[in-house]
Amino acid sequence: MLKHIILLIGPTIMIFIGLSLLHNILITFFLFYGWLLFIPLIIVYWNKENSNRILISLSKKSTLVGVVSGLICLIAIYSFVFIFQSSVLDIPQLQQLLEEWDFSGKKVVLLVLVLVLINPILEEFYWREFMYGHLVLKLGNVKAIMITSIFYSLYHLIVVMEIFSFPFNALAVIPVFLAGIMWGIFRFRLKSIAAPIISHCLADIGIMLVYWNIIVPS
Numbered sequence: 001m002l003k004h005i006i007l008l009i010g011p012t013i014m015i016f017i018g019l020s021l022l023h024n025i026l027i028t029f030f031l032f033y034g035w036l037l038f039i040p041l042i043i044v045y046w047n048k049e050n051s052n053r054i055l056i057s058l059s060k061k062s063t064l065v066g067v068v069s070g071l072i073c074l075i076a077i078y079s080f081v082f083i084f085q086s087s088v089l090d091i092p093q094l095q096q097l098l099e100e101w102d103f104s105g106k107k108v109v110l111l112v113l114v115l116v117l118i119n120p121i122l123e124e125f126y127w128r129e130f131m132y133g134h135l136v137l138k139l140g141n142v143k144a145i146m147i148t149s150i151f152y153s154l155y156h157l158i159v160v161m162e163i164f165s166f167p168f169n170a171l172a173v174i175p176v177f178l179a180g181i182m183w184g185i186f187r188f189r190l191k192s193i194a195a196p197i198i199s200h201c202l203a204d205i206g207i208m209l210v211y212w213n214i215i216v217p218s
Contacts, residue, residue: 007043007131008147010035012155019158025103025111032155033114036122040130057192065186066195070202073179077206078213085214088168094215097162112208120200127152127180128187128196141188149180179203 014035018028081088098104103111127148135144153176160172183196 004134007039007134008151009154010039011126012151012158015155015158019101019162023100023102025101026107028101029111029114033118033122036126040126058194059190059192062186062190062192062195063198065190066198067202069182069186069195070199073199073203074206074209076175077203078209081210081214084168088164088172089215091215094163098215112211116201116204116208120197120204123152124183124193124196124200128183128193132184132187145181145184145188149177149184152180153177 011032014031015028018024018031022028085091131148131151132144135147139147153173156176157173160176161169163169164172179200183199186195186199187193
């Protein structure tokens with residue numbers, strides 16, 4: 001049980017150290033993605049678990065589900081921020097915050113590519129495959145999906161509390177939680193993390209479009 005708690009809270013601790021304590025995006029990326037990648041690999045090797053159970057079958061159905069749900073997320077994210085940007089964003093303050101986090105200069109393109117391409121793969125592998133696989137055997141599908149979605153949302157709360165104005169910063173984590181539930185259901189129903197990865201990738205593109213088209217031009 002203690003091992004599961006550490007695995008669930010670990011990514012949040014990495015984000016907290018990188019952003020809240022060190023205020024550096026690059027260090028946060030190394031800490032966070034290092035945890036998501038290497039901790040599962042170490043545990044699989046240490047426990048001699050069957051690593052072949054990872055399912056990324058790219059069927060027509062999983063592709064369609066991922067693309068459609070992802071485009072809905074992309075449009076919803078961009079449309080909401082575009083319409084309510086004056087209420088939910090303090091853009092000068094956000095630009096200053098990104099500077100403090102060292103999210104600036106030539107490295108931004110690389111960081112954006114990581115967020116759009118690598119982030120969805122590692123997050124979905126960690127939460128909808130690795131953690132879900134460990135919890136579902138003990139708790140069942142519903143509880144496994146709920147718990148992984150809660151802890152997936154937890155470290156996003158650290159980010160949105162800094163970015164959005166109150167009360168939107170508290171409310172902004174709700175769509176993250178719902179997305180986690182949706183991707184967990186995809187994993188359960190389709191027996192694959194292909195649809196969650198595709199959908200997650202498009203959702204992250206929506207966030208990056210907000211950055212390039214709304215935050216940067218200001």
